[in-house]
Amino acid sequence: xxxxxxxxxxxxxxxxxxxxxxxxxxxxxxxxxxxxxxxxxxxxxxxxxxxxxxxxxxxxxxxxxxxxxxxxxxxxxxxxxxxxxxxxxxxxxxxxxxxxxxxxxxxxxxxxxxxxxxxxxxxxxxxxxxxxxxxxxxxxxxxxxxxxxxxxxxxxxxxxxxxxxxxxxxxxxxxxxxxxxxxxxxxxxxxxxxxxxxxxxxxxxxxxxxxxxxxxxxxxxxxxxxxxxxxxxxxxxxxxxxxxxxxxxxxxxxxxxxxxxxxxxxxxxxxxxxxxxxxxxxxxxxxxxxxxxxxxxxxxxxxxxxxxxxxxxxxxxxxxxxxxxxxxxxxx
Ligand SMILES: NC(=O)c1ccc[n+]([C@@H]2O[C@H](COP(=O)([O-])OP(=O)(O)OC[C@H]3O[C@@H](n4cnc5c(N)ncnc54)[C@H](OP(=O)(O)O)[C@@H]3O)[C@@H](O)[C@H]2O)c1
Numbered sequence: 001x002x003x004x005x006x007x008x009x010x011x012x013x014x015x016x017x018x019x020x021x022x023x024x025x026x027x028x029x030x031x032x033x034x035x036x037x038x039x040x041x042x043x044x045x046x047x048x049x050x051x052x053x054x055x056x057x058x059x060x061x062x063x064x065x066x067x068x069x070x071x072x073x074x075x076x077x078x079x080x081x082x083x084x085x086x087x088x089x090x091x092x093x094x095x096x097x098x099x100x101x102x103x104x105x106x107x108x109x110x111x112x113x114x115x116x117x118x119x120x121x122x123x124x125x126x127x128x129x130x131x132x133x134x135x136x137x138x139x140x141x142x143x144x145x146x147x148x149x150x151x152x153x154x155x156x157x158x159x160x161x162x163x164x165x166x167x168x169x170x171x172x173x174x175x176x177x178x179x180x181x182x183x184x185x186x187x188x189x190x191x192x193x194x195x196x197x198x199x200x201x202x203x204x205x206x207x208x209x210x211x212x213x214x215x216x217x218x219x220x221x222x223x224x225x226x227x228x229x230x231x232x233x234x235x236x237x238x239x240x241x242x243x244x245x246x247x248x249x250x251x252x253x254x255x256x257x258x259x260x261x262x263x264x265x266x267x268x269x270x271x272x273x274x275x276x277x278x279x280x281x282x283x284x285x286x287x288x289x290x291x292x293x294x295x296x297x298x299x300x301x302x303x304x305x306x307x308x309x310x311x312x313x314x315x316x317x318x319x320x321x322x323x324x325x326x327x328x329x330x331x332x
Pocket of ligand 1: 247274
C-alpha cells in the first residue's frame, strides 16, 4: 500500500524553510507481531523539534536526512497484531510524519476521549499542560500575592502557566509578540498585564513599570534579550524556571549576553532548567488538578488548528513567527 510521508530534506542553517522538508510517496509494510497499523488524526508540532533538525546530539536524537520527521500524535488503530490494542482504539505516541504507519505497540498509550476534545491530549492534558504545571508548581513554587512573569505567554505552555499562577493568587504579567495577543491574554485569559516585546523598545523599563513590586517568579520560555530584561527586575529570593529558549533555537552562533551570576547572587535567586519528562511521577497529580480547574472554568485553553497532512511543515515553521495562540495542532 502506498502513502505519503514527510522527510527531512536538509539541515537548516538559521530559520528553517519549507524546502528543508520533502513530501514523498512511500510503501507501507505489513504489520508483524506486537505491531499496529495506525491512521494519524492529529499531530503536535513543537519548538523542541527544531533542535532535532540539527546534527548535534541533544537529550533526544536528531532527525535523519531523507527519513521521516517524527512527532507526538494521536492516531486510530486500523489493524492490530497487538494484545494491547483493538481496531478503532485511539492511541497517542511518537509517530512518523506519514499518512499511515506501522509501529510497535510498546511506546503507545490508549486515550479515552469521551470526556474532553481529543486534541487536548496533545496540549493542555499532554506535554504542554504538564510542562506549565511542573515548571510553575514544582520549580517556582508560587505563593499568593507574588508577581509572576511568563514569556511566550500566549503559547501552548505560557497560556497555561499564566492561568495556573492566577489560580495560585499571583499577579501575572505575560510577554508576547503582538497587540492582539496582549489583548487576549488580559481580556480572555485573566492576565493582569501583558507586554508586546516586538513593539517595546526598553523591555527592562517596561517590565519594571508593570511589576511595581518586582519579579518573584520568571517562567522562561524564550531566553535571549527578553529574559535579560526580566532578570533586571528580580526580587530577593526570586525563582526562575528555564523551560525553553525559542529565541535562540535558530541562532547560528551562541549569542553573548550579560553575566547572570552577580544578579542571581545579589538577589539570592534560584534559576533551574527542567525537562518535563523527568517528572513523570508528578503527572497524575498535575492532570488531576488541570482537569479540575478546567471543569471549574478557572483554566481556559486555546488551540490553533491547521488542517491537512501536507501543512505539517508550515505549521511547525509558524511557531517561529508566532502564528499560534495556545497549542499549534495539525488535524489530518
Ligand atoms: N522544558 C520542557 O520540558 C519543555 C516542554 C515543552 C516545551 N518547552 C519549551 O517551552 C517553550 C514554549 O513551548 P510551546 O510549546 O508553548 O511553544 P509555543 O509558545 O506554543 O510556540 C512558540 C511561540 O514562541 C514565540 N516565539 C517565537 N519566536 C520567538 C522569539 N524569537 N522570541 C520570543 N518569542 C518567540 C511565538 O509567540 P510570540 O507571538 O509571542 O512571539 C510562538 O507562538 C519552547 O521554548 C519549548 O521548547 C519545554
